[in-house]
Amino acid sequence: MTVNIDERELFKTKGKKSVNVNFENKVRGLALGLLIPFILLVVWETAIRLNWLDAYVFPAPTTILQKIIELAQEGTLWGHVGITFFRVLIGFLAGTFAAVVLGSIVGYFKWFEQLMDPLIQAFRAIPSLAWVPLFILWMGIGESSKVMLIAVGVFFPVYLNIVSGIQGVDRKLIEVGKIYHFTPLQIVRRIILPASLPSFLVGLRSGVGLGWMFVVAAELMGASQGLGYLLVVGQNTYSPELIIASIILFALLGKATDSLLKTLEARALKWQDNLQNQL
Amino acid sequence: MLKVKEATRTFNNGLAGFNNISFSIKEGETVGILGTSGCGKSTLLRVLSGLDQNYDGAIEIGGVGEQPIGMIFQEPRLMPWLTVRENILFGAKDEKEKQATIQEYLNLVGLSDFDAHYPKDLSGGMAQRTAIARALIGEPDVLLLDEPFSALDAFTKMQLQDLLLKIQKNRLTTMVIVTHDIDEALYLCDRIFILGGQPGTLQAELSIDVAKPRDRGDSFLAAKKAEILELLHIEKEVV
Ligand SMILES: Nc1ncnc2c1ncn2[C@@H]1O[C@H](COP(=O)(O)OP(=O)(O)OP(=O)(O)O)[C@@H](O)[C@H]1O
Ligand SMILES: [Mg+2]
Numbered sequence: 001m002t003v004n005i006d007e008r009e010l011f012k013t014k015g016k017k018s019v020n021v022n023f024e025n026k027v028r029g030l031a032l033g034l035l036i037p038f039i040l041l042v043v044w045e046t047a048i049r050l051n052w053l054d055a056y057v058f059p060a061p062t063t064i065l066q067k068i069i070e071l072a073q074e075g076t077l078w079g080h081v082g083i084t085f086f087r088v089l090i091g092f093l094a095g096t097f098a099a100v101v102l103g104s105i106v107g108y109f110k111w112f113e114q115l116m117d118p119l120i121q122a123f124r125a126i127p128s129l130a131w132v133p134l135f136i137l138w139m140g141i142g143e144s145s146k147v148m149l150i151a152v153g154v155f156f157p158v159y160l161n162i163v164s165g166i167q168g169v170d171r172k173l174i175e176v177g178k179i180y181h182f183t184p185l186q187i188v189r190r191i192i193l194p195a196s197l198p199s200f201l202v203g204l205r206s207g208v209g210l211g212w213m214f215v216v217a218a219e220l221m222g223a224s225q226g227l228g229y230l231l232v233v234g235q236n237t238y239s240p241e242l243i244i245a246s247i248i249l250f251a252l253l254g255k256a257t258d259s260l261l262k263t264l265e266a267r268a269l270k271w272q273d274n275l276q277n278q279l
Numbered sequence: 280m281l282k283v284k285e286a287t288r289t290f291n292n293g294l295a296g297f298n299n300i301s302f303s304i305k306e307g308e309t310v311g312i313l314g315t316s317g318c319g320k321s322t323l324l325r326v327l328s329g330l331d332q333n334y335d336g337a338i339e340i341g342g343v344g345e346q347p348i349g350m351i352f353q354e355p356r357l358m359p360w361l362t363v364r365e366n367i368l369f370g371a372k373d374e375k376e377k378q379a380t381i382q383e384y385l386n387l388v389g390l391s392d393f394d395a396h397y398p399k400d401l402s403g404g405m406a407q408r409t410a411i412a413r414a415l416i417g418e419p420d421v422l423l424l425d426e427p428f429s430a431l432d433a434f435t436k437m438q439l440q441d442l443l444l445k446i447q448k449n450r451l452t453t454m455v456i457v458t459h460d461i462d463e464a465l466y467l468c469d470r471i472f473i474l475g476g477q478p479g480t481l482q483a484e485l486s487i488d489v490a491k492p493r494d495r496g497d498s499f500l501a502a503k504k505a506e507i508l509e510l511l512h513i514e515k516e517v518v
Contacts, residue, residue, distance in 0.1 A: 172356050175330050179350045180370035180417070190369075194360045271360045273399035 059241035064248065067241045081249060084226040087143070087218065088211045088257075091150025096207060098151070099158035106159075107166025107196075108188065120159065128153050128214065132221055146218035153214035154207040161203025165196030198272060201265045208261060212254040227253075280306040280453045281327070281421060286336035288319070288326050289478050296322050297479040299336075302472065306341070307451040311464035313507065314474030314482075320457040321353060323474075324423045327455065340421060349419030351427040355406035357398040357413075364394040367412045377416060384412040387442055389435070404431045411439065415446060424456045428463065437495075440466055444491055461507050465500045466493055473510050483510050 041061050047053045048060040055063070071077035102120070106113045131152060139145040169192050177187045219228020227246045234242030266276070281304040289296035297319030304310050312320050325331040327338065328350045340347060357366045367384060371377040385391040388408040398406055407430045414422065428436045440463060446452060458464050464471050465487060473483040485506065489499060 172352070172354065173358060176352075176356050176358075176370070178330055179328060179348065182370075191358070194358070197360070271397040271399065273359065 064241050064244050067245045087146050088215045091147045092154050092211045095151035095154030096158050099155045103159045103162030107163045124156050141222040149218045150211050150214045153210040157206040158203040161199045165199025169195040205261050208257050280341045282339040284337040286334050288334040300481050309454040309468045311468035311471040312457045318474045318479035324425050328423050347420050349414040349417050349422045351414045351424045353425040355410040359398050362395050363409050384416050388412045421453045461504050
């Protein structure tokens with residue numbers, strides 16, 4: 001009896017300790033990662049304060065921060081961030097939707113792959129930015145050409161990952177469904193979809209990354225609002241602090257959406273037997 | 280219940296698989312299939328289960344339940360994104376009704392403390408036991424088992440063999456068991472088929488007319504075992 005109790009306590013303390021150690025490790029990792037950016041910021045700021053660098057070319061971090069705060073107080077910041085975010089969101093949804101539909105059919109039906117894949121691969125070979133003039137000619141400089149460009153950018157990574165995810169589903173698992181006389185639809189819904197989810201999520205993450213890249217291109221080609229528009233304004237009015245401020249905002253937004261998807265991924269894939277899920 | 284007439288399924292230009300096998304199995308009968316590795320035992324089960332339709336010959340299955348055929352594969356084949364409980368219920372026609380019985384099956388295979396675990400957190404034997412519960416809960420009329428217990432320790436193995444006997448008796452399930460374990464075949468089966476050769480053919484057939492449950496140390500069974508070993512040995516020399 002006593003041995004039993006001892007054993008249990010042993011396990012308990014072990015468990016607690018490992019949680020603490022884990023947390024400490026995380027904090028230490030975070031601190032280590034922030035060290036160099038922090039030093040760079042300090043050096044940068046002092047270099048400008050001591051006039052080693054020209055503040056007109058290279059604005060100090062505090063100036064940039066001031067610029068962002070100023071934009072926020074004017075109230076224009078939210079409009080710019082909002083419209084950019086909106087464009088990425090709509091383009092992302094449109095591109096993902098098209099990719100899911102096409103990718104599922106191509107992945108599932110061999111004949112459809114033979115029919116469609118060469119064409120899609122050919123389109124993929126075109127650098128997506130080459131579409132810009134054509135989209136502007138077709139749809140004008142308004143929202144639709146921008147969203148279209150972003151959608152095209154998002155489409156390919158999502159499509160490729162869905163196709164390879166579906167084609168990579170273990171035949172042995174599908175056979176289990178066949179033993180139970182699943183209909184093709186049930187096999188798709190209960191085996192193929194969940195089994196290809198990891199690959200789909202990878203596609204979504206690289207799709208979002210490309211979405212942010214293409215929104216810059218879309219807004220540079222002509223816009224009256226948005227973070228990309230601020231880049232143009234900054235260039236034309238010779239205010240590098242505005243350019244760097246919007247670059248930073250882009251970085252923050254991109255990072256935020258990526259973290260969001262990453263959390264989603266971790267939640268949805270906690271069953272995966274990989275390094276990340278190791279205890 | 281299950282009739283196979285001159286069934287043939289070969290690969291590699293007739294060099295692997297099985298060739299010209301005929302037998303028939305009565306309802307409630309348990310048949311064991313023994314044979315050296317690669318002689319087409321798994322292939323035979325795949326053909327019987329309907330997974331492999333590219334065979335020659337005729338196969339008739341008389342099951343008429345909602346789930347005529349159940350299969351336990353050589354590997355667990357669990358869905359990695361489902362918990363143990365969900366995996367066992369996978370394929371159950373009406374999950375609500377089965378919810379009541381699942382606890383019973385979890386207990387039977389000794390996994391009641393692990394029902395919320397994902398397959399990645401299971402040992403090989405636990406995964407196989409989950410797969411066994413998944414096949415049993417469907418209450419099939421014909422149960423095909425491909426080396427179901429080869430990943431388990433001796434004690435669990437015996438427990439699950441007794442479980443199979445119980446289920447077979449209660450539901451009159453017809454079973455075809457592929458195994459490498461001669462003692463297992465002697466303990467469970469009414470008849471034993473011995474397959475051999477490349478491609479495999481039916482080399483011998485033995486009836487074990489001993490009432491179940493059997494005594495694992497029975498001297499009659501020991502004599503049968505010697506006979507089977509002899510048969511397997513002869514077959515090896517022929518090859
Ligand atoms: N889909 C396939 N394509 C080509 N050859 C196959 C295929 N499936 C099985 N074979 C061949 O058929 C032979 C029999 O395979 P099978 O899996 O039925 O053997 P087995 O008797 O179950 O062996 P073991 O006892 O090792 O499980 C093997 O030589 C294998 O290579
Ligand atoms: Mg086999």
